Amino acid sequence: MYGNRANILLFENDDVLDIFHKKLQNDWNLKLSALAKPIEQTWENFCLQNFNLKAIFPTFDKHLLAQSQADTPEMLWEKAFALHQKLFEPQFFVGTYQHLPALSLLEGILENEKQFLSAIEALNEFYYAYARVSQFSKEHLQAIRQVEKLLEKTENYLQKTYQKLQELEESKNLEKIGHILMAHLHEIPEKAESITLTDFYTDKPITIKLKPELSPQKNAEWYYKKAKNQKIEIAKLEENLQARELYKDVLKNHLEKIRQIRNLKDLRNYLKENKLDLQEEKSSETIPFKVFQVEGFTILVGKNAQNNDLLTQKYAYKEDLWLHAKDVSGSHVIIKYQAGKNFPKPVIEKAAQIAAYFSKRRNETFCPVIVTPKKFIRKTKDLEAGEVIVEKETVIMVEPTCPEKLL
DSSP states (O other): OOSSSOOOEEEETTEEEEESOTTOGGGGGOOHHHHOOOOOOSHHHHHHTTTOHHHHOTTOOHHHHHHTOOSSHHHHHHHHHHHHHHTTSOOEEEEEETTEEEEESSTTSSEEEEEESOHHHHHHHHHHHHHHHHHHHHHHHHHHHHHHHHHHHHHHHHHHHHHHHHHHHHSOOHHHHHHHHHHTGGGOOTTOSEEEEEETTTTEEEEEEOOTTSOHHHHHHHHHHHHHHHHHHHHHHHHHHHHHHHHHHHHHHHHHHHHHOOSHHHHHHHHHHTTOOTTTOOOGGGOSSEEEEETTEEEEEOOSHHHHHHIIIIIOOTTSEEEEETTSOBOOEEEOOOTTOOOOHHHHHHHHHHHHHTBTTTTSSOEEEEEEEGGGEEOOTTSOTTOOEESSOEEEEEOOOOHHHHO
16 A cells, blocks of 8 residues: 555445545546456567567566566567566565565575465565564664764763863962962952952952952952862863763764664663663753752752652752742752762852742842751652642742853
């Protein structure tokens, strides 16, 4: 039933009673008696058709036509007619043609062919062979596409991370700013929001932003601390880049080897031996939440009520820090714990600003945000999606801020 004009017709006597493809309306006008168009398969008619073999044997495909080729019209006729007669007493062969299962009525056409006396047996063998190849093709293509997808995500991650690293390295040297402030403490007035000083590294003026609530010395200490966190973030990025570069090489190697596999058994064995459970393979790019990096700490943000539950119940551990805008609906926010490290106050403040931004208080000047270890969060069966019980909390006031402005 392939092709634009293929159809099935049910005749009663000479008239069409029903058709399979209703869109082919002209088929209703066909007459059974008119369908029989006998072809005179004789040497004389072959000559009249200018030795056009296809006109005499229209059912010959390109392979049969190729087998009939000869130097002279007489030899061409003899070979084609003998082949035509042979097809009336067919043999059945199953093998491969261009690496795919194939069924033939002639010997010597296929590779690795097996002969069958029964057409039913041959068709069964062909079906099973085709089913095996079809399943292999499906799983083979799926494996290739999934590895390519992982490779693409890894390359995107590398590109973004290299760009982030370059931006950090090109930014102002925070430690030097701390040194400049310490060298000019006596020149900095209390509660100043900024100060222009001489940069003794370049002998040029430099304008430095200050926190008015901090003393000049505390501002310098803040810049030192920020410089330390920046160094930690750069080191973490470089570590991640090295690991991802190795992962990219591994994926490329897997992709090359998978493409060379030619049967289902070898494919499944390869995936199993190399622990390539591609359905479950995850990278940081496939985490189903918004992900932000702040001073080396990972911040995860839920996307909706169901996603909030997934984040808090499945992806968060008791040591993680949990944040949420107080008394309004909004995203659950998690700061992932790092062994042996306390959560820096700037990281908590930025995570709180993100939690406020992804809440109903986004457009308010200030927003109270709950901050508590995840171990104090629990959920009972009667609660709706995204709802939790907070057993212990600390509330801080922050300005809702878009993450892009914080990072």
